[in-house]
Amino acid sequence: MGWLHNRFEENFIITSVDWALNWARSSSIWPLTFGLACCAIEMMAAGASRFDLDRFGAGAFRATPRQSDLMIVAGTVTFKMASRIRRLYHQMPEPKYVMAMGACTVGGGPYVKYGYHVVKGVDLVVPVDVYIPGCPPRPESLIEGLMRLQDKMKQQTIARRPQQA
């Protein structure tokens, strides 16, 4: 995760830098506008008037992966789309996070049995940080997922990890 990462021992300077970096990262998440299906409408609703994702610093939806650090996979992932998702994921700059929104991205959803063209979970394609169940999840669930992701981001450190014996 960048040139800072994994270079220093853990000490009070590093943990203070950690705190500042994590605060900055977690309070200005820029998600990628990546609506695939029905969940995209709830994602839009979460960004619109009533729910206002901007309150949590995550309202700046970017249209390009190069400017975003969170990919909300909102909707059914099909085999035709899977390679594109992976490509978009690789185009995002580090540090990057993925949220699997909706039952389809968690594990196939209503298409798990007969959906011959549906990938049974987006975690088969890209690594997922937060899973949000629901079909589709309510905007409140999406916001809850976002807050869990912020918690996760606040645990990060740039300090060197102890070597495995």
Added chain:
Amino acid sequence: MPDAPLTNSPDSLADVERVVPGELRTEEMLLNMGPQHPSTHGVLRLVLRTDGELVLEAVPHIGYLHRCAEKIGESVASFQFIPITDRLDYLAAMINNQGFSLAVEKLAGLEVPERARYIRVIMAELNRIASHLVSFGTYGLDMGAFTPFLYGFREREYILDLFEAACGARLTYSFITPGGVTQDLPDGFLDNLARFLDYFEPKIDEYNDLLSFNYIFIKRTAGVGVISPEDAIAYGLTGPCLRGSGVKWDLRRCMPYELYDRFDFEIPVGVAGGTDRIPREVVAGDSWSRYFVRMQEMKQSVRILRQCVQQLPAGEFRNKPKGILKLPPKEVYLEVEGARGQLGFLVVGDGKAVPRRVKIRGPSFCNLAITKHVCRQVLLADIAAILGSIDVVMGEVDR
């Protein structure tokens, strides 16, 4: 040197064509638009053959959201297929439920109580308004106006509250089911609905002032992507796209299916500009007409809803079939007027609960077919205007 003096801003296509030929050496370029693009409304991919700013050809590629709906239809019992119909056109899920339920009822010969029919009409018209509000908001977003999006979603939340009170879901309702609806309207629903209608009706005029008659918006959309009535019929366009071209065809009026013959409403069509507040630049069948037909349709939906609130009778809300609903070995094809056009369901039974075949005619799929014809020799920025005015939902295109 071009004989005509160069203007600072090429305003129309004619200006661009006057400058380009013979003066500059140009090269064609293939450009992929989508599947991840904010103005393709989902996962549509367009391959554009461009020459500078000019799009010579736009070929739509679909299939990024193929979710095997028809295969599921022939694998599960008919009432189990209702949740899958929700996810076809996810902006107007009630109308999808209604279409499939009507087809199954016609096949199995199920009677529907009158109250259930009224509830269905209420839900379908509310969902039409909700869908057109999203269309209005995102079209504004495509044209560079962010405010309509917020306003559109604000009103839509009121409708979703009504739906949530009725069936508990915000987006995928599964409320309308063969034989009626799953539950009766909750207490106070009609009062809330009447309050919403009183609140909402003046808002439509406000939005017309905000976006429809906005000078920049008119400049972006009027005269762009003109579809003649002949082309619209030949390509099988339906819904607001067809009516935007001036063809007065609405299934609710022309082949009434539920109770629509009892209601008094008009069919708005696209007309040439100059009269009745319609801007002079507007040509019948352009992007602005298609957009404006949706705005007017919301008003008509409000009218239908008011009549529903007055007429709603008491009685049963569902005629529940005894045991498993078996489908006789016949076939039924039925179309309803969805938010985007004619939504058709073909259901073939073979004496079992599971249909032998379910075929879905998605209006967005047929409407999308005209992109290749319309997006020819247009400016690159107009692609978003044309595509947004056709208003496709990819869940329905790919099914």
